[in-house]
Amino acid sequence: MKTRSQTRPAAKTPSPRNRSGGIGAHRAERRAGLVLAAPFGIFFVTFFIVPLAYSFYASLYRDRLIGGLTFTGMANYLRAAVDPLFWKGVLNVVIFGSMRLPLIMGFAILAALLIDAGTSKLAKVFRIGIFLPYAVPSVIAALIWGYIYGPTFGPIAQIAEGLGHDAPNFFSPDIVLGSLANIAVWQFVGYNTIILYAALRSVSPELYEAAALDGAGALKTAWHIKLPALRPTLALVVVFSLIATFQYFTEPRIFAAMAPGTITPSFTPNLYAYNLAFTNQQYSYSAAISFALGVLVVIASSAWMVHNNRKGMR
Amino acid sequence: MIKKNRSRRTWAGALVVAVCGTVVGLGGCASPAEEEPAGPPTGVIDTSTASGDITYWSWTPGIEPLIEEFERTHPDIHVTLVNAGQGDPAYAKLRTAMKAGSGVPDVMHVTLDTVASFGTEFLDLREYGASEIADRYLPFALEFVSQEGAIRGLPTDTGPMGIVYRKSIFDQYGIEVPQTWDEFADAARKLHAANPDVFITNLAPNESGPILSLSSQAGSRPFQAGSETELQIALNDPGAKQFAEYWEPLVAEGVVSVDPAYTDTWYKSFADGRYASWITAAWGPVFLQGIVADTAGDWRAALLPQWEAGQNISANFGGSAAAVPRLAPNKPAAAEFAKWYASAEFVAKWRAENKETFPAIKAYLEDPEIVDRESAFFGGQQVVKDVFLPSSQMVPADYQFSPFQDYVSAQISAIIGGALTQGGSLTEAFDTLQETVVQYATDQGYTVTTR
Numbered sequence: 001m002k003t004r005s006q007t008r009p010a011a012k013t014p015s016p017r018n019r020s021g022g023i024g025a026h027r028a029e030r031r032a033g034l035v036l037a038a039p040f041g042i043f044f045v046t047f048f049i050v051p052l053a054y055s056f057y058a059s060l061y062r063d064r065l066i067g068g069l070t071f072t073g074m075a076n077y078l079r080a081a082v083d084p085l086f087w088k089g090v091l092n093v094v095i096f097g098s099m100r101l102p103l104i105m106g107f108a109i110l111a112a113l114l115i116d117a118g119t120s121k122l123a124k125v126f127r128i129g130i131f132l133p134y135a136v137p138s139v140i141a142a143l144i145w146g147y148i149y150g151p152t153f154g155p156i157a158q159i160a161e162g163l164g165h166d167a168p169n170f171f172s173p174d175i176v177l178g179s180l181a182n183i184a185v186w187q188f189v190g191y192n193t194i195i196l197y198a199a200l201r202s203v204s205p206e207l208y209e210a211a212a213l214d215g216a217g218a219l220k221t222a223w224h225i226k227l228p229a230l231r232p233t234l235a236l237v238v239v240f241s242l243i244a245t246f247q248y249f250t251e252p253r254i255f256a257a258m259a260p261g262t263i264t265p266s267f268t269p270n271l272y273a274y275n276l277a278f279t280n281q282q283y284s285y286s287a288a289i290s291f292a293l294g295v296l297v298v299i300a301s302s303a304w305m306v307h308n309n310r311k312g313m314r
Numbered sequence: 315m316i317k318k319n320r321s322r323r324t325w326a327g328a329l330v331v332a333v334c335g336t337v338v339g340l341g342g343c344a345s346p347a348e349e350e351p352a353g354p355p356t357g358v359i360d361t362s363t364a365s366g367d368i369t370y371w372s373w374t375p376g377i378e379p380l381i382e383e384f385e386r387t388h389p390d391i392h393v394t395l396v397n398a399g400q401g402d403p404a405y406a407k408l409r410t411a412m413k414a415g416s417g418v419p420d421v422m423h424v425t426l427d428t429v430a431s432f433g434t435e436f437l438d439l440r441e442y443g444a445s446e447i448a449d450r451y452l453p454f455a456l457e458f459v460s461q462e463g464a465i466r467g468l469p470t471d472t473g474p475m476g477i478v479y480r481k482s483i484f485d486q487y488g489i490e491v492p493q494t495w496d497e498f499a500d501a502a503r504k505l506h507a508a509n510p511d512v513f514i515t516n517l518a519p520n521e522s523g524p525i526l527s528l529s530s531q532a533g534s535r536p537f538q539a540g541s542e543t544e545l546q547i548a549l550n551d552p553g554a555k556q557f558a559e560y561w562e563p564l565v566a567e568g569v570v571s572v573d574p575a576y577t578d579t580w581y582k583s584f585a586d587g588r589y590a591s592w593i594t595a596a597w598g599p600v601f602l603q604g605i606v607a608d609t610a611g612d613w614r615a616a617l618l619p620q621w622e623a624g625q626n627i628s629a630n631f632g633g634s635a636a637a638v639p640r641l642a643p644n645k646p647a648a649a650e651f652a653k654w655y656a657s658a659e660f661v662a663k664w665r666a667e668n669k670e671t672f673p674a675i676k677a678y679l680e681d682p683e684i685v686d687r688e689s690a691f692f693g694g695q696q697v698v699k700d701v702f703l704p705s706s707q708m709v710p711a712d713y714q715f716s717p718f719q720d721y722v723s724a725q726i727s728a729i730i731g732g733a734l735t736q737g738g739s740l741t742e743a744f745d746t747l748q749e750t751v752v753q754y755a756t757d758q759g760y761t762v763t764t765r
Contacts, residue, residue: 264732
């Protein structure tokens with residue numbers, strides 16, 4: 001920017017410090033910037049800011065079948081703060097996250113290191129194979145796994161029966177979160193692997209050379225160079241994963257038909273918000289639950305980032 | 315479904331008398347009111363000259379021939395058929411469109427149990443001449459679509475219940491068609507003991523319809539509307555408890571399965587003969603025909619078992635109506651279509667023939683083409699004449715659904731379904747259900763009474 005505003009007028013006039021010309025070019029550039037940013041800005045405002053503002057506005061009311069809409073201020077939030085259904089849902093996603101996060105990240109790091117170390121064609125096949133589940137839409141994935149988990153005719157139940165055992169009931173309250181976490185691992189390891197692998201590719205070859213000169217083997221290189229190089233990317237994908245965990249919706253929504261009573265209408269906070277709006281017709285409270293969930297997501301991801309920055313500084 | 319005012323009582327009462335003439339001992343056979351009919355609101359709009367485009371949301375597959383017939387007889391009206399999902403997903407879309415104030419269909423397919431939940435969001439079709447055809451409907455069907463005298467939809471079909479069973483399985487294990495629920499329980503134990511891979515039936519934990527309907531057969535009346543803001547809720551009344559006490563041991567012993575309906579397991583269990591029967595409505599076999607094609611012809615239908623030998627009480631499960639939303643863009647044409655779709659002889663016959671649906675109009679139950687039809691699926695049995703027609707005449711006409719039935723259904727799946735699949739106490743589950751729904755109704759501003 002500076003170069004342009006200095007050199008352009010210089011070509012026109014002898015004075016290199018022609019201020020008016022500089023500002024003119026500056027303005028044109030700003031205009032171009034605005035025009036280029038406009039499409040994003042319009043979409044951002046229309047599909048993010050406006051709905052956000054609207055749902056916050058809606059959450060300040062109470063709508064009832066009898067009596068209609070009344071302004072209640074923060075009452076919905078106070079109600080959410082002590083709503084056992086909401087907090088049970090939050091607890092469910094926290095348990096779910098504590099299973100899926102370490103598993104996904106662990107497998108993804110391992111797979112990324114393996115792909116990065118591998119040179120044969122097998123690495124390419126492996127790379128595509130591990131990514132493939134991510135290409136399956138989550139509704140389809142939930143249906144596939146619903147079939148696999150099926151208590152009577154599912155393949156696992158059939159094999160177990162063939163061996164003379166009872167298969168565990170994957171839809172029972174005690175293990176359904178594990179069954180769901182398993183689907184998430186299957187689906188997201190590949191996605192995270194690709195991102196981490198890309199980060200590994202950007203490591204300067206000089207570092208590897210230096211390590212090799214210092215006599216580091218493959219394992220030592222992985223430990224001392226590759227893993228530290230992954231850290232910033234890892235911090236990012238964990239944030240994505242955290243957000244997805246808190247907003248968990250699709251799979252439980254599909255599983256609800258197969259496991260009624262276990263996947264209750266308030267099984268996850270997002271499912272709760274959905275059912276409040278579309279089954280219970282409690283739109284205002286649904287908006288409040290959504291907003292409260294958003295706040296929790298911000299808190300959780302901020303906490304993670306602060307924690308990471310501190311660690312980075314040490 | 316709210317309080318019956320004078321006019322409603324009168325013509326409904328007249329219909330009840332018609333039914334009471336043939337069946338004795340019905341809870342619904344109260345003495346009719348004496349008042350003169352108040353008549354519809356002034357200024358009935360003539361829909362016979364309506365024209366223009368309308369949109370009809372329905373999930374019934376393959377009804378294009380009906381639309382073509384309507385357009386042939388009503389050349390000035392063009393109908394666009396949209397499948398917006400079955401049941402709850404369709405209602406969620408409809409509610410969203412209503413909330414947004416745009417995109418609302420002109421005519422909506424809605425199940426009989428949900429008409430009341432939309433309340434005044436559906437037009438009172440008396441304003442469009444529905445009173446003229448109202449007395450043609452089965453009384454219990456008309457009750458479901460009526461609200462304080464208003465007609466919020468017109469019934470297109472009904473779901474008198476029966477047992478649909480596999481003859482070869484019953485024969486193989488020497489099971490007689492049970493006449494009472496006690497006999498049914500004995501048969502359940504006998505069948506499962508003879509072959510542990512076979513269950514006499516499946517009680518689906520995710521389907522509120524049969525749970526409510528079978529309770530209603532035991533006398534349960536969970537909702538009674540007072541004025542617009544008053545509601546009596548008794549989901550744990552003696553009828554419901556009787557249902558719970560009956561099924562709880564059968565489920566606990568494992569002689570009745572509790573797989574969720576409309577899942578892979580459920581369909582395959584019918585195909586494989588894992589369930590020997592399905593307690594369902596007249597329309598039930600439509601769901602099976604494609605799945606159990608191999609066993610078509612092996613199926614038979616029978617009346618519901620009775621709680622006491624010699625009783626004649628049945629129940630309704632499902633059935634649909636055509637309703638016109640308040641925000642419909644072309645109301646006169648929409649009303650014309652709804653009236654035609656819910657009453658034309660062509661529609662009733664086509665649907666009976668192709669979809670096994672049971673008419674909502676009394677006159678068609680005297681039509682030999684519908685009544686005497688031999689069903690290939692049922693091995694040539696005249697199921698309408700034998701089972702569903704008598705069943706429809708034994709459905710009490712005083713049953714009411716709640717004004718928030720989507721919520722109640724979801725809670726039944728969660729609470730009753732939870733007890734069924736997780737081995738909890740079914741009777742306690744009905745108490746929990748009652749508490750939960752009362753809490754919700756109170757939150758929603760109703761003045762709730764219990765009994």
